[in-house]
């Protein structure tokens with residue numbers, strides 16, 4: 001059962017609801033009732049558009065961390081695509097700059113040729129040369145298991 005204080009509050013609530021209903025029927029808030037759903041729809045549309053833009057690029061345009069000292073000059077949003085190919089199947093590209101390695105791989109000579117790296121993209125490079133770990137991170141990881 002409700003005690004008397006609760007009863008008063010419930011009655012006050014009922015009266016407020018009745019008044020709101022009356023206001024709505026009399027059209028006093030018609031303009032307001034119309035504009036809120038419209039605003040909400042526009043807001044949702046903006047969010048959907050923003051998310052769509054991000055996923056269309058295949059990547060969040062925010063770096064996961066600073067690059068190693070050897071690649072220091074490539075920090076900043078202008079150089080992301082030097083190493084990354086964005087899109088539905090994002091890949092790494094390293095050999096466009098490291099033509100010395102590309103040449104040795106092509107000739108089947110040197111350390112890297114012994115790794116039998118898949119052709120087509122350079123994703124495998126990051127197994128031993130990780131990035132975005134700060135400038136003092138050793139870019140070369142000796143993978144003794146593979147040697």
Ligand code: HEC
Nearest residue numbers: 061062063064071074076077079080082083126129130131
């Ligand atoms: C010097 C080459 C290089 C540049 C320039 C570069 N990245 Fe990367 N990025 C890498 C490598 C290598 C990896 C893979 C790291 C790994 O797997 O350890 C990576 C990984 C990533 C990842 C995935 C992180 C994860 O945890 O899987 C994102 C996101 C990314 N980079 C975004 C960016 C953005 C944004 C920029 C530009 C601001 C950028 N990168 C510039 C080399 C680079």
Ligand code: HEC
Nearest residue numbers: 070071074082083092093094097098122125126129139140
């Ligand atoms: C825009 C050109 C460019 C791209 C793209 C690039 N690098 Fe480099 N990289 C450099 C330069 C410049 C250096 C420093 C000079 C040098 O050693 O040749 C370097 C150095 C290195 C070194 C030697 C580091 C050391 O301490 O001796 C490694 C390993 C390396 N890069 C791996 C990669 C990998 C893996 C990728 C792809 C994720 C990549 N690089 C993409 C330009 C590039």
Ligand code: HEC
Nearest residue numbers: 094095098101111115122124125127128140141142143146
């Ligand atoms: C299984 C591990 C491994 C993989 C995968 C690998 N590397 Fe290396 N990389 C090494 C090691 C170890 C060294 C250091 C030995 C040396 O200097 O020759 C090195 C050295 C380098 C250097 C600097 C030394 C030099 O010869 O100029 C570059 C640049 C480089 N790697 C680029 C790449 C690129 C690009 C890829 C992908 C196509 C790649 N590496 C894949 C292990 C790896």
